[in-house]
Amino acid sequence: MKLRIKSAPHCNREELRTLLIDAADELAGGNSCLLEAKLPWDGHPILLADAEGHPVLVSFDLADSQAALVSGLHATDQLAVALPWVNQVYAPLQQRQKAPRLVVVSSEPPPGSEAVLRTGSGAGLTMFSCRVLSVNGDMGILLEPLDGAPAARAAVTTLAHATQPPVPEVTPPASRAAESVPSLSDEERAYFQQL
Amino acid sequence: MTSQLNPAWQRRAVSSDHLAKISARFLSDGPRPEQTTDGCQVIPFLLDHPDQHWIASELCEVLTQRGQRSLLCELQENSDGASLEDVEGALLRQEADKRFCLLPASSPATIQACRFDHVVLLVPASLDAALLAYQRIKLLSQQAAPDIGIVMVGPRDQHAAWRYFRKLAVGTLRFLDIPLLNLGFLPQEVMPEHNPADHHRQNYLTRISERLLRSEFYCRCRPGTTTQARLAR
Numbered sequence: 480m481k482l483r484i485k486s487a488p489h490c491n492r493e494e495l496r497t498l499l500i501d502a503a504d505e506l507a508g509g510n511s512c513l514l515e516a517k518l519p520w521d522g523h524p525i526l527l528a529d530a531e532g533h534p535v536l537v538s539f540d541l542a543d544s545q546a547a548l549v550s551g552l553h554a555t556d557q558l559a560v561a562l563p564w565v566n567q568v569y570a571p572l573q574q575r576q577k578a579p580r581l582v583v584v585s586s587e588p589p590p591g592s593e594a595v596l597r598t599g600s601g602a603g604l605t606m607f608s609c610r611v612l613s614v615n616g617d618m619g620i621l622l623e624p625l626d627g628a629p630a631a632r633a634a635v636t637t638l639a640h641a642t643q644p645p646v647p648e649v650t651p652p653a654s655r656a657a658e659s660v661p662s663l664s665d666e667e668r669a670y671f672q673q674l
Numbered sequence: 675m676t677s678q679l680n681p682a683w684q685r686r687a688v689s690s691d692h693l694a695k696i697s698a699r700f701l702s703d704g705p706r707p708e709q710t711t712d713g714c715q716v717i718p719f720l721l722d723h724p725d726q727h728w729i730a731s732e733l734c735e736v737l738t739q740r741g742q743r744s745l746l747c748e749l750q751e752n753s754d755g756a757s758l759e760d761v762e763g764a765l766l767r768q769e770a771d772k773r774f775c776l777l778p779a780s781s782p783a784t785i786q787a788c789r790f791d792h793v794v795l796l797v798p799a800s801l802d803a804a805l806l807a808y809q810r811i812k813l814l815s816q817q818a819a820p821d822i823g824i825v826m827v828g829p830r831d832q833h834a835a836w837r838y839f840r841k842l843a844v845g846t847l848r849f850l851d852i853p854l855l856n857l858g859f860l861p862q863e864v865m866p867e868h869n870p871a872d873h874h875r876q877n878y879l880t881r882i883s884e885r886l887l888r889s890e891f892y893c894r895c896r897p898g899t900t901t902q903a904r905l906a907r
Contacts, residue, residue, distance in 0.1 A: 659783075659813070660782075660806070660809035660810065660812070660813055661809060661812045661813055661816070663809065663812075664849075666849070667808070667845070667849055670845055670848075670849070671801060671804060671805040671808065671841075671845065672801075673801070674801055674837055674838070674841055
């Protein structure tokens, strides 16, 4: 079977939202689930829950990466404030009130993102560059993490043919922090949240 | 009236011998080494990242200038740290007429493999680094926990150094029942990236070396061996 891949001429915001929801596992990790497809806040981000029960906000804007980042940060603030009732509303969060994570998706890295990721200030922040592609006439997206990890960690399309190769496993980059350290209890983690 | 202590200061558990254990660390006339090595005494350093190697190197020079002939032991570590055989081999290659051998390691696995009874952690002054240091201490405590000394690296001033040390020390005491020894700090202004030839750096390193010597903060037994006192902890 021949694959004809080319850049998609146009993808509106709601089509992109659908594609990102389909790619939730790549954005928030395996076994994530959708809580809200369109939050009524700035930028109308997507709300997911990852396998560990963290709420994950996905803020996206292909044309304006700065807007995606800023509205995502704003929504993260709003979510942090609303966390007690958000935890009551969404069962997958298991009432554990874990800190929200922010995922920003845009075609280009937002200004200043390299410095934020390098200095570690964005511990709960993940960024992906996104390209909309047309594969054999179907629309799909290519997501690449912007954290220095090997490129093309996840390639996602809407194609659902049986011949489609599986999405590669996500492999975190090796780092000092990846050394085998014991896990922390919630109490320990909370203690080191602030000085 | 019930006590309203901040939870951060509440101990995880009460143990009757704990006060004695802590106070012994502050007494200059503490117990003598139970089992010394034939050659030099090893002072292991657990680096937060390899760029901190210069601290062990310059401390080695300071100790030598103070009449304590010291050498820096270069260790090749892989992703799993260095094995006990690697460390022993590196120590054997050193000259025998030295008093101290400073051994910088980047991996906690190296410290665990050698079962050092003392280790100096170099901890950058940030909350993330304090958390990583805590996790490393927790890892080390899974074996017989070594005596742990802390050098805060890069705080703005003494007050900031104390705040980060206190955060870490209260955490390890509360959750792990492990007291930490404050060995001093190296402020941001004396870091090589800020000031490559800062003469104040020597003063701060001298203070750290004094605390190392006064508190006899060096290994009491050969790598890979364990004293009875340590096992009893």
